[in-house]
Each structure stands twice: as structure tokens, then as C-alpha cells.
Amino acid sequence: MRTPPSLVSLAIDSALAHLSNISDLSFLPDHILIDLFLKTLRAGKLTEKILKLFIATGKEEVLSHIEALNIQLVLTPVLPTSKKNLRMSQIIDDNDVDIVIGALHPDLTSFLDEWRPVFSRFHLIIVKDPDLKDELTIPGGFNLHVYTKSDIDKAVGSASTASLFSGYSCRYFGYLISQKKYVVSIDDDCIPARDNNGGLIDAVAQHISNLTTPATPFFFNTLYDPFCKGADFVRGYPFSLRSGVTCALSCGLWLNLADYDAPTQALKPGQRNSRYVDAVLTVPVRTMLPVSGINIGFNREVVGPALLPALRLAKEGKFRWETVEDIWSGMCVKVVCDHLGVGVKSGLPYVWRKERGDAIESLKKEWEGVKLMEDVVPFFQSVRLSQAAVTPEDCVIEMAAAVKERLGPVHPVFARAAEAMVEWVKLWKVVRTQLSP
Amino acid sequence: MAVVPSTKVVAPLKDELDIVIPTIRNLDFLEMWRPFFEQYHLIIVQDGDPTKIIRVPDGFDYELYNRNDINRILGPKASCISFKDSACRCFGFMVSKKKYIFTIDDDCFVAKDPSGKEINALAQHIQNLLTPSTPFFFNTLYDPYREGADFVRGYPFSMREGAPTAISHGLWLNIPDYDAPTQLVKPRERNTRYVDAVLTIPKGTLFPMCGMNLGFDRELIGPAMYFGLMGDGQPIGRYDDMWAGWCAKVICDHLSLGVKTGLPYIWHSKASNPFVNLKKEYKGIYWQEEIIPFFQAVTLPKECTTVQKCYIVLSKLVKEKLGHVDPYFQKLGDAMVTWIDAWDELNPPAVPATEPVAKKDGPPPKAK
Numbered sequence: 001m002r003t004p005p006s007l008v009s010l011a012i013d014s015a016l017a018h019l020s021n022i023s024d025l026s027f028l029p030d031h032i033l034i035d036l037f038l039k040t041l042r043a044g045k046l047t048e049k050i051l052k053l054f055i056a057t058g059k060e061e062v063l064s065h066i067e068a069l070n071i072q073l074v075l076t077p078v079l080p081t082s083k084k085n086l087r088m089s090q091i092i093d094d095n096d097v098d099i100v101i102g103a104l105h106p107d108l109t110s111f112l113d114e115w116r117p118v119f120s121r122f123h124l125i126i127v128k129d130p131d132l133k134d135e136l137t138i139p140g141g142f143n144l145h146v147y148t149k150s151d152i153d154k155a156v157g158s159a160s161t162a163s164l165f166s167g168y169s170c171r172y173f174g175y176l177i178s179q180k181k182y183v184v185s186i187d188d189d190c191i192p193a194r195d196n197n198g199g200l201i202d203a204v205a206q207h208i209s210n211l212t213t214p215a216t217p218f219f220f221n222t223l224y225d226p227f228c229k230g231a232d233f234v235r236g237y238p239f240s241l242r243s244g245v246t247c248a249l250s251c252g253l254w255l256n257l258a259d260y261d262a263p264t265q266a267l268k269p270g271q272r273n274s275r276y277v278d279a280v281l282t283v284p285v286r287t288m289l290p291v292s293g294i295n296i297g298f299n300r301e302v303v304g305p306a307l308l309p310a311l312r313l314a315k316e317g318k319f320r321w322e323t324v325e326d327i328w329s330g331m332c333v334k335v336v337c338d339h340l341g342v343g344v345k346s347g348l349p350y351v352w353r354k355e356r357g358d359a360i361e362s363l364k365k366e367w368e369g370v371k372l373m374e375d376v377v378p379f380f381q382s383v384r385l386s387q388a389a390v391t392p393e394d395c396v397i398e399m400a401a402a403v404k405e406r407l408g409p410v411h412p413v414f415a416r417a418a419e420a421m422v423e424w425v426k427l428w429k430v431v432r433t434q435l436s437p
Numbered sequence: 438m439a440v441v442p443s444t445k446v447v448a449p450l451k452d453e454l455d456i457v458i459p460t461i462r463n464l465d466f467l468e469m470w471r472p473f474f475e476q477y478h479l480i481i482v483q484d485g486d487p488t489k490i491i492r493v494p495d496g497f498d499y500e501l502y503n504r505n506d507i508n509r510i511l512g513p514k515a516s517c518i519s520f521k522d523s524a525c526r527c528f529g530f531m532v533s534k535k536k537y538i539f540t541i542d543d544d545c546f547v548a549k550d551p552s553g554k555e556i557n558a559l560a561q562h563i564q565n566l567l568t569p570s571t572p573f574f575f576n577t578l579y580d581p582y583r584e585g586a587d588f589v590r591g592y593p594f595s596m597r598e599g600a601p602t603a604i605s606h607g608l609w610l611n612i613p614d615y616d617a618p619t620q621l622v623k624p625r626e627r628n629t630r631y632v633d634a635v636l637t638i639p640k641g642t643l644f645p646m647c648g649m650n651l652g653f654d655r656e657l658i659g660p661a662m663y664f665g666l667m668g669d670g671q672p673i674g675r676y677d678d679m680w681a682g683w684c685a686k687v688i689c690d691h692l693s694l695g696v697k698t699g700l701p702y703i704w705h706s707k708a709s710n711p712f713v714n715l716k717k718e719y720k721g722i723y724w725q726e727e728i729i730p731f732f733q734a735v736t737l738p739k740e741c742t743t744v745q746k747c748y749i750v751l752s753k754l755v756k757e758k759l760g761h762v763d764p765y766f767q768k769l770g771d772a773m774v775t776w777i778d779a780w781d782e783l784n785p786p787a788v789p790a791t792e793p794v795a796k797k798d799g800p801p802p803k804a805k
Binding site for chain 1: 551574575576577578579585586587588589590591592593594595596606608613614615616619623626627628629630631632633634636638639640641642643644645646647675676678679682698718722725726729
């Protein structure tokens, strides 16, 4: 005959059934606590809240069980695949994303190890700066492809390699050959940042979230992104504009070393960005912005060809403040987005940018980029595309013609930029045709 | 007894700023604001029954206007000031003699920042108004004039002086400023997100301006801050601040003035009845579909070099382009002109300083 259940085991079973109502377990004797813990595990009821309850008891046996089983508190990144967290975002497959990293440093071990919790789900494209002589060191455990100078030469010819893909611009080769819908790109001197609660920020998840929820470029929402949890459109926001448009580009920000130009950083050498602004907002239509390439995501299917390596400074270097290629590329994308009726967001996610470089040295070497902005910005603010331009490629070709005509005479670097834009579109068509099934 | 703040509250601009408060209930909320407000002059605009006595807490320096005062001061022009709607607050803007205005609703209290510190909303508005805006090019690190921030790489140096700030638009924690349909769908939603940013709304972009927590430079933009015809006897309500915001933004864009939004936060405590709101807003919800494209398409002629001139042109355009939507807009257009007349009467220029020196005119420019 079966032994009837004991009073203790009945009590534990009852506690298990009502675990969500219990706020303190520290009064339980050790053996009962362990039993409850194991039963909780077996019943599949160990949630973060309940795990914290057990940990709070401080009882050694429970804690050693937790350690032995390697149970960890789940980091709570913004998960784009969870419909209950986000309105109107589609569930996306990890296979829809490529992470493109331009390797300007040969040893990527610490970079990739820091990003491992975030990157390991996805396919990575690592493009080695063709000017980098040393071999790349890459830790294991990732699904990735590496492209070096010889790969790039083979794909596009060594002349193009030199003119388009050196330095920070090597990443554009990754954009060119990617076959995924979404691309996220982060500089190799950045690591994950932490939010105000100390939690690790999943920058990729946030970019994907930005790209899979609508943008609202036609009217400003004073509560910022209306599609994030806890927010909405405010009073006075026209209803016809509330469905928004596709977001094609997501521009993230940086803590610690902000993306200042060399004169600014030289003037304020100690200034670091420590302000975490908990917002994403859509940059309004016809408003231009300086897009920093340090931390971006984009929808390659919608605007891929518009992210392009074109503006190369004569003394362009391997520090961000010795370049302006991303600023140029970003404004091209914004013009294209405005023309095609899609959106650009700015704000979260943050990455942590490591200390690197000497602003004053950079300033001595290359300050031309700063002056060029005086011509670049007004140009992009005023350029208009024709109704005939219906694809990003069409838009880039029209823009290149305008650059050649209006900016070409101002400085030779612009004439070269116009040529690079045309060359890029040709390359894009050739390579895309080769890649398609 | 009054709350004593733990640190001394400095009162910047205390002789140059008026706090305008519309009220129909009472002014109990001022007790919480006492440490931050009591060195400033208050202008109370009492809406509704003028025979009711509204008690102002002791120790505040104030002037109070009820409907009788408004009628007495403006005579027939009083028709442009709304009755039974907080839109009447703009009367306070008109009678003020100060350079800056801060306006706040009587259900707004002191909020706390994430560290638990009480937010001095007035000081933040002043900071926003005294530092330039950046409407010509977007700065991805938001307001570059805030401590710890700056212009990012790629921002042209020629644009770094910015534009004078005309309006500082603050936000609200707790009860968010939703329209009635949204309130009905999400009655329990509360704004708990503290976004630590001030940013300039770019030139050419319109926004929904909320009058609950607002500062502005009266000398730069005052005449454009007319809150329209709302409330009693009008077909629409709860669009007063929206209307002022759209008009003011178009004029700011034309005159190269800046509008900032973001900090400071106040704590909005009272959720108004969504069914009452729906009745008031109902027409506005449909009309705004026509109104927004109208404002987006408005261009003001180069000759409009003052706010008043811009506003008069705007009033004509409103009648011409929105008249077909509803006869209300004809009335509104007329009221806009009445408002400017009343403004100029109460605020005659001491010297014609805001006008550029007119080379072709012989006699001194008239007060218009």
C-alpha cells in the first residue's frame, strides 16, 4: 500500500502552488527550503522573482545549489521578438541580421568577448582594414566570416579596394556583400554600456527594436517614441499620422568618449558623456543630422545602397575624429529616406566607447574635415531629388550629379566623392547580381 | 508653515519673470511650489464665476484678474479671451510687463528626478530660455549648451552660435497629456520615464505644444501666444495650447527663433474626465487633419519682420484656407486680429526698438 503523503510534503506542495504570494522565505528551516527549491525547479516555476526570494534567504545550501546548477539571473535586454514588450514590431529571425565589424585593430579578442552575450546569436561579418598589416586574432564561439584585403580585391578589384574600402570604410564592403535584411555595425573600440540600473545594454536588440517599430517623421511627438512601452502619441498628434512609416536607419549614441570632433575634444580633454538619455526619437523629415558610424543599424533591403563610402579626407586616419565619411554617408541616407518616405531614429542604444587617441595630435594632422562641413551641410539641406528617383540607387546617382555640379568646384575632395558614389552604385549592382540565386 | 528647502533656492530673473496661472478651483497647489515661486510675481487669471473669491496663499506677490476685470480692461476686445477654459491664461501674458513668462496649471506639482531630488521646474525653464537653441541642424547629443554635453562631430562651426530661444516646453510625469480617445483606451497608463534631455525642435517641424508647463520670452514671441477661442459658446475645447503652439512655431521658424522641449518635468496629478474631454475635443480631432497640413504649408512673406505682422498675415491665411472647414475659423481669424490690437494697446512700444531702422520711411514708425 502506498505511503500517504506527509504533512511536511503537503505543506511544501501547497507553498509551491502559492509561491507567487510569498514574499519571504528566510523563516523556513534549511531542509524544507532545499526541498521547496528542488520542487520549484522540477515544476518549472523558477522565475526571476522567485529566484531572488531564494537567494535572499542567504542559506548556504541553497546558494551552492544555485551555483552548481549555474543558474543565473536573466539580464533583461529589450527583446525584439517578444510581442508583449513592443507594439507593432514583427517577430524577427536571428537569421535576418548581420553584424558587420570593421576591424581596425588586429586583436579582436577583448572586443568580441565583451560583446559575446549580445553577438553570439547572430552571424558576423568581419572586414579587416586593407591597410592593416597584422593578422587578426578572433576568439572562438562565433558564427562569422572574415574578409581581408585579398577577398575584397577579388570581389571588386584592387583599385576599388584602395579608393573605397580603407580605414573605417572597410565596413561598407560588409554592407555590400551582406545578404541579410538588417545590419548592425559597431566600432571595434566600443564595448557594451550599462543602463542606469546597472544592466548590460543589448545594443543589437535595441537597434532591431528601433528598426521594426514605425518611425514618425512628419510630426514631432513630445513624449518621444510613441511605440515604446509606457508611451503613446500625445494630445494634438494627428490621427492620420499615427501609423508611422518604416524605420530604415537607427542611430545609436555613446557613453564615456562621445563622438566629438578634434577641436572640441582638444578644448575639453576631460569631458566625457555620462548622461544616459532614456529615449529614442524620430528625426523629423527634412531635418539633417550628423550620423555617427560608431553605432548604427539599418534596413539593408530598404536603404542599403545609400550607405556609402564617398567622402575621404586627404589625411584621413584611424581615429574617428580624423574622418567624416560617416557624416557624409549619413546625410545621403537621410536625404534618401526623406525622399522615399521612410524614417530615421536617433537615441538608444548606448555603447561604451573606450579611451583612445590624442585629440590635439589629430587636430594637428587633420582639421580639414571640420571646415568642409560648412559646405556639406547646406548642400544636403537643399538638395532635392526628382520624382523619377524611386530606388535608393536612383537617388544616389542623382545626388552624385548634384555633388559634382555644386560641390565639385569648391574642393577636389567633393569631386572624388561624386565619383565614388557612382562607382559604389555600379559595384552594388554587380555584386548583388553575383550574390543573388 | 511653508516648506523650507534643504538648499538655498536662488531666484534668477525674479524681477524679469511673471508666473501666469489660470484657475477656476483654488490655488492650494502653490504651497508645494512655495520655495521655488515665492520670490516671483504671480498673475492669476480667474476663470468662471467672478463672484467667487479665490484665495491666494499668504506671502505671494500677485495680481488677480477675474472676468469682470478682463471685460473692464479690454472692453469690446474682451471677446477674444475665452471663458470657461484655461485658454483665458493668455490674458495674463498680455497684461504682464515682464520679459519672461512661466505658465503652469493648478493641478501640477513638484516632481522628483530619478535621484529623488525635487525638480525646480522654473529654474530649468530659465536655463532653457537663457541658452541658445539649435534649430538649423540636429545635434544627436541633444542640447549642446547643457553641462556635460556639446556639439558632435560633423556639426558646422558656423551654426554653433544657435538661435535665441523663444519657447521652453516642459513635460509631465504621472498623468500624461493624452487626447480623449487614448485616455479611454489606456486609462491607467502613467508616464514614468524620466528622459534627461532638452532638445530643440528643428526648423520646419511642427509639434503639439502643451500649456501645462511652459516658459517663453514675451519680448521675442509674446504676441503669438494667443490661446484661441475655446470653452463656453465655442464648438471646441482643449486645443488652445495646440493652436498657440502651431502659430508660434511657424512664426519662430520664420524669424529664426528656437523652441526647446524636454526638461523640466512636473508632476501632473489630475486626470480629467475622458468623456467630457471627448466632447470638447471631438471636432478638433477631425479639424486637425486639415489644420496640420495648413500650418505645414504656410510661408510668411519676407516683409513680416515682427511677430505682430506675422500673426496678422497668419490670421488672414486662417480665414482664407481654413474657412471652408468650419465657420469657426472665420471667427478665430477675427479674434486673432482682435488679440493683436489688444496686445498692442496694452503693450505700446516705448521706443520702436523691435523694428529694423526703416530707411525709406520719413516719419517714425507707428506702434503696430
